[in-house]
Amino acid sequence: EDKVVQSPLSLVVHEGDTVTLNCSYEVTNFRSLLWYKQEKKAPTFLFMLTSSGIEKKSGRLSSILDKKELFSILNITATQTGDSAVYLCAAHSPLPSGTYKYIFGTGTRLKVLA
Amino acid sequence: SAVISQKPSRDICQRGTSLTIQCQVDSQVTMMFWYRQQPGQSLTLIATANQGSEATYESGFVIDKFPISRPNLTFSTLTVSNMSPEDSSIYLCSVGPGGWETQYFGPGTRLLVL
Numbered sequence: 001e002d003k004v005v006q007s008p009l010s011l012v013v014h015e016g017d018t019v020t021l022n023c024s025y026e027v028t029n030f031r032s033l034l035w036y037k038q039e040k041k042a043p044t045f046l047f048m049l050t051s052s053g054i055e056k057k058s059g060r061l062s063s064i065l066d067k068k069e070l071f072s073i074l075n076i077t078a079t080q081t082g083d084s085a086v087y088l089c090a091a092h093s094p095l096p097s098g099t100y101k102y103i104f105g106t107g108t109r110l111k112v113l114a
Numbered sequence: 115s116a117v118i119s120q121k122p123s124r125d126i127c128q129r130g131t132s133l134t135i136q137c138q139v140d141s142q143v144t145m146m147f148w149y150r151q152q153p154g155q156s157l158t159l160i161a162t163a164n165q166g167s168e169a170t171y172e173s174g175f176v177i178d179k180f181p182i183s184r185p186n187l188t189f190s191t192l193t194v195s196n197m198s199p200e201d202s203s204i205y206l207c208s209v210g211p212g213g214w215e216t217q218y219f220g221p222g223t224r225l226l227v228l
Contacts, residue, residue, distance in 0.1 A: 034216055041204055041222030043157070048216050088156060099145060099164065100210065102217060104157040 002027045004091050004105035012111045017079050021108045023089035024071040032092040033065055033072045034102070039085045046074070046087075079112045086110070116141055116209050118220035126226045127197055134193045135223045137207035142187035144210075147217065148180070151204040163190050197227045 004025045013019055025033065032050040036043035047056045049065035049072060056063050060079075065072045076083055086109050090102040117140040127133050137146065145164055149157040160180055161169040169182040183191045194201050204224050210217040 036219075041224065042206060042219040045216050045218065090157075097170075099162060099170070101159060101162060102147070102210075103159075104149075107156045 002091070002093060002103050004089060004103050006087075006089055006105035006108050008108060009106065010109040010111070012113065013079055014113050015080055017112075018075065018077045019079060019110060021074040021076075021087050021089075021110070022071060023073070023105055025089075025091045025103075025105075026070065027091045027093050027103060029093050029095070030067075030091055031094050031100070034090045034092060035063055035072070035074050036088040036090065037085045038088055038107070043088055048092075076110075079110075081112050081114050084110060084112045116143060116218045118207065118209060118218060120207060120220040120223050122223055123221060124224040124226075126228065129198050129227055131197055132193055132195045133197065133225060134191050135205055135207075137190045137192070137220055139188045139209050144187070146184065146190045147208045147210065148182065148190075148192045149206045149208065151206065151222075153202070157206065160192070194225065197225075199227045201225065202227045 007022045032048055034048050035046040047063045052067040060077045063074045086107045088107045090104045094100045119138045121136045147162055148160040150160055151157050159172050160175045161171040163169045163182050163184040165184050165187050179195055181193045204222045206222045207220045208217045
């Protein structure tokens with residue numbers, strides 16, 4: 001059965017700290033991995049990773065994918081209280097029917113203290 | 115990107131009743147997804163709705179409980195039928211404009227069943 005596992009489940013840090021969030025996956029037919037930030041209801045898109053070893057960066061956030069070891073990490077440097085959220089990763093999996101689906105991980109709940 | 119609206123944004127319902135959630139997209143999309151997020155949990159895919167065909171349900175979800183309509187390429191509804199307190203969740207619709215693009219989420223519907 002396809003699954004995506006994130007660690008840690010929750011994390012409390014102080015402003016200015018750097019955090020690394022982990023996402024491992026076991027998906028039969030893997031195409032790409034996505035990271036989302038969820039603050040209230042709707043997840044907002046952060047990154048999509050399709051190739052191994054190529055870092056994607058957006059401000060203080062960066063992410064990389066390792067398709068050999070089947071994992072991805074999301075780094076946040078110089079954390080701020082506004083980074084407090086649940087961070088979700090999802091594996092994009094094409095299906096034989098020609099459609100596709102996304103398998104979500106359990107999420108990491110990050111709290112940044114002032 | 116796609117702009118998605120959902121109605122209602124929240125509701126409180128009595129057990130045994132049904133609620134229909136609407137999802138509207140500002141552009142034509144092939145695939146629409148319905149997710150459930152129970153308190154403290156990650157996103158669980160309920161079904162995938164393609165225009166012009168029956169929805170495809172994930173294991174553990176059935177059409178009698180969660181009937182879905184997809185009358186055109188910009189609109190879908192999910193009905194939660196014969197509700198019980200266990201159906202209290204956030205329900206999210208999302209769209210995937212294409213196989214290689216990310217998916218975008220609607221603002222979600224927060225449902226409480228008493």
